[in-house]
Amino acid sequence: MWGGRFAEGPSAIMREINASIPFDKALWRQDIASSRAHVAMLAAQGIVSAEDAKTIDGGLVRIAGEYERDGVPEDWDLEDIHMTVESRLSELIGAVAGRLHTARSRNDQVATDFRLWVREACERAEAGIVALQNALVARANEHSASIMPGFTHLQTAQPVTLGHHLMAYYEMTRRDRSRFTDARARMDECPLGSAALAGTGFPIDRQMTATALGFAAPTRNSLDAVSDRDFALDYLTAASQCALHLSRLAEELILWASQPFGFIRLPDTLSTGSSIMPQKKNPDAAELVRGHAGRIIGCATALMVTMKGLPLAYSKDMQDDKPPVFEAAGLLDLALAACAGMIADATFNTDRMRAAAEAGFATATDLADWLVREADIPFREAHHITGAAVKLAESRKLALDQLPLEDLQAIDPRIDERVYRALSVDASVAARASYGGTAPDAVCERVAEARRDLGLE
Ligand code: ARG
Numbered sequence: 525m526w527g528g529r530f531a532e533g534p535s536a537i538m539r540e541i542n543a544s545i546p547f548d549k550a551l552w553r554q555d556i557a558s559s560r561a562h563v564a565m566l567a568a569q570g571i572v573s574a575e576d577a578k579t580i581d582g583g584l585v586r587i588a589g590e591y592e593r594d595g596v597p598e599d600w601d602l603e604d605i606h607m608t609v610e611s612r613l614s615e616l617i618g619a620v621a622g623r624l625h626t627a628r629s630r631n632d633q634v635a636t637d638f639r640l641w642v643r644e645a646c647e648r649a650e651a652g653i654v655a656l657q658n659a660l661v662a663r664a665n666e667h668s669a670s671i672m673p674g675f676t677h678l679q680t681a682q683p684v685t686l687g688h689h690l691m692a693y694y695e696m697t698r699r700d701r702s703r704f705t706d707a708r709a710r711m712d713e714c715p716l717g718s719a720a721l722a723g724t725g726f727p728i729d730r731q732m733t734a735t736a737l738g739f740a741a742p743t744r745n746s747l748d749a750v751s752d753r754d755f756a757l758d759y760l761t762a763a764s765q766c767a768l769h770l771s772r773l774a775e776e777l778i779l780w781a782s783q784p785f786g787f788i789r790l791p792d793t794l795s796t797g798s799s800i801m802p803q804k805k806n807p808d809a810a811e812l813v814r815g816h817a818g819r820i821i822g823c824a825t826a827l828m829v830t831m832k833g834l835p836l837a838y839s840k841d842m843q844d845d846k847p848p849v850f851e852a853a854g855l856l857d858l859a860l861a862a863c864a865g866m867i868a869d870a871t872f873n874t875d876r877m878r879a880a881a882e883a884g885f886a887t888a889t890d891l892a893d894w895l896v897r898e899a900d901i902p903f904r905e906a907h908h909i910t911g912a913a914v915k916l917a918e919s920r921k922l923a924l925d926q927l928p929l930e931d932l933q934a935i936d937p938r939i940d941e942r943v944y945r946a947l948s949v950d951a952s953v954a955a956r957a958s959y960g961g962t963a964p965d966a967v968c969e970r971v972a973e974a975r976r977d978l979g980l981e
Contacts, residue, residue, distance in 0.1 A: 544604040544843045549596035550850055554637040555605050556588045558716055561736035562888040563624055571726050572623045580624050583617040584609070604843075605637070606630045627728050628719035631750040632839040636716040638846065640737065641713060642759045645853040649763065652860030653701045654978065658692055659868040663973045664690040668971060669964035672877035673886055673948045679764065680884025683949040686872060688962040691970050696769040698977075701763035702976045711755035714739035718746035721837035751837045753827065756849050760824035763856045764817075770859050771817035774810040777866055781807050786876045791869035794862060809862040816855040823848035878949065882923055885914045891924060894946040899938040911938045 527533075534542065560581055567577030587609055607630075614621035666687035674684035714734035717724065723746040730742035743749035780787035790807050798804035826848045830841055888910050895906035912935045917924050925947035932939045939946045945951055957963035960970075976981045 539600045542603055542840075543600040545596075545598050545600065545602060545608055547850060548599065548605045548843075549608070550595050550633075550846075551605050551634075551637045551641055552591050552609070553588070554640040555609055555633070555914060556584050556591075557617070557640065558633060558733075559609065559624060559732045559736060560584050562628055562716060564736065565732045566623075566626060566726075568732060569727055569729055571626055576620050576623055579617050579620050580613065583621065585612045586616060588617050589614050598680065604630070604778070606633050606635075606776070607850055610970055611703040619641070621709050625723040627719060628716065629718075629750075631720050631747075632715045634717040635718070635750055635752070635920070636714060636737070636755075638716065638849075639711055639755050641700055642755050643708055643738075643761055644721035645849070646708045646762075648713075648857055649704045649759075649860070650701050650767065650943060652864070653697050653704075653766070656699075656860055656864040656867065657697055657974070658980070659864045660690050660694045660973055661978065661980070663690075663872075664694065664967065665971045665975075667872060667874070668967040669953075670872065670874045671881050671953060672874075673881040673884055674962070678884050680880070682888045682889055682956075683881040683952045685953055685964055686874070687964070687967040687971065690867070691967060691974070693769065693773050694970075694974055696772075697766070697846035700762065700769060703765060704759075707755065707758035707762050712740040712744040712756060714741070715743045715752075718749040718880040721750055722745055733927055743761075747837050749910045751834070751842075753831055753842065753845050756845055757824070757831070759849060760820075760827055760852055764821045764824045767817035767859060768857060769788050770863050771814045773863055773867075776815035777810045777870070778807045780852065781810075784977035785880075787873055787880070789871040789873065790866055791871075793869065794865050810866060813859045813862050815921065816859045820852045820855050820859075823852035823915050830875070837840065837918065881949045885917065885924055887947050887949060888925055890946045890952045890955065891943065892941055893955075899936075901938065928951075 532865070563572065563577050563580045563584075566572040567574050572580075591611075596605065596608065599608065600959040610621060610624065613624065632793050663688040667690065670686040671687065672686050673680040673681050674682050674689070714730070714737055716737070717728050717730040727769045734740070734742045743752075777788065777790065779785055781790050785930050790805070790810070792805070796808045797806045799807065806937040827845055830844050834841055891913060892903065892910040895909060897902045899906075901909070913924060913927065913932060913976050916931060916935065917927050920927070925944055929941055934942065946955070953964065956964070957966050960966070972981075
């Protein structure tokens with residue numbers, strides 16, 4: 525493509541280090557779409573003849589058919605998807621193919637193609653999140669009143685409802701989804717027509733190509749447009765935060781599926797066995813979701829480090845933008861699907877969860893709150909009295925609500941028999957009806973709201 529200026533061709537090393545076709549062939553659909561939009565605009569502006577534009581467009585459509593059927597050929601000499609398409613076009617239609625590259629450069633071409641690809645990746649992530657949210661909300665609805673221990677420091681803290689716990693992940697994924705939506709809104713400008721870096725002398729219509737490719741407007745500075753990879757970083761940072769949430773969910777599923785917890789049984793379809801220990805059922809999907817988060821965060825870091833020292837405008841370093849994005853997108857799509865499947869099909873052992881909540885003195889705060897409310901004792905003193913009750917119950921191997929009233933009264937005579945109503949785990953969660961709290965009624969309200977947001981009612 526640039527033979528005119530060179531006395532010698534590239535070495536084998538140059539060809540290999542330079543080639544992006546092994547990975548950027550994933551952009552072939554976007555590349556053909558942006559070329560078709562470009563040539564239609566060139567014709568509308570009288571920059572190429574209607575007849576040549578028709579020939580070029582026909583060739584591009586034919587190439588798309590070939591790639592769809594046979595895949596994209598990988599010739600390192602052609603470097604990337606842009607030159608691969610153009611070279612095939614000239615094989616198919618001859619010299620007129622050379623008119624397609626009027627008023628553009630691979631710099632604005634790759635920026636446009638990649639944006640189109642990332643935009644779709646955002647849409648896929650959003651759809652994957654919605655599928656997970658549907659599963660979370662359905663299971664939360666089913667378990668709005670199922671009791672489990674809530675933890676801080678992974679120590680039993682206060683009883684909560686399983687529905688409330690699942691809806692915590694709904695909230696996390698709601699923010700994740702909005703980050704992809706925001707990213708899409710920010711990348712809604714089309715770089716095509718920025719040409720190599722400075723714009724072009726041809727009378728192009730950038731609004732026309734922007735509209736044809738589904739962008740709201742053309743980008744406003746040609747230097748920025750060919751240098752900018754914020755859209756890819758926005759995707760990767762949104763993906764990182766989403767993956768981080770999925771990893772926390774996966775971690776909990778792994779813990780809950782362990783024998784000492786025994787809170788859930790993961791579906792067979794998303795577990796594996798052991799080749800040596802016949803009893804094993806391993807939560808591999810969840811472990812890989814947790815593992816993938818590390819790789820996705822690595823992808824985000826990789827591209828940030830690639831970009832951070834680059835002067836304007838295009839430098840070849842930027843060719844390294846695509847592998848981390850492609851890798852992260854593949855991992856995220858899978859992680860979302862695996863989480864949706866695990867949540868939808870897990871079996872919750874609610875008896876075991878309730879027993880764990882009852883075992884850990886999880887209603888100690890309720891006793892302290894009761895002393896404040898019913899005996900007008902300052903909270904700090906109530907905390908102290910309750911601590912003594914927990915100590916006694918622990919030494920007798922009893923739950924708080926199994927301690928005889930005389931024993932409680934020996935600790936503090938202001939306690940009376942009404943206290944037992946506050947000490948059950950059900951009373952404890954029902955009492956926490958503050959907005960956003962764990963009470964079953966509050967959970968049901970949040971579930972109904974989420975179902976409306978998801979368009980389920
Ligand atoms: N293969 C290149 C990339 O992916 C396309 C842009 C090349 N531009 C250039 N001036 N060499 O970034």
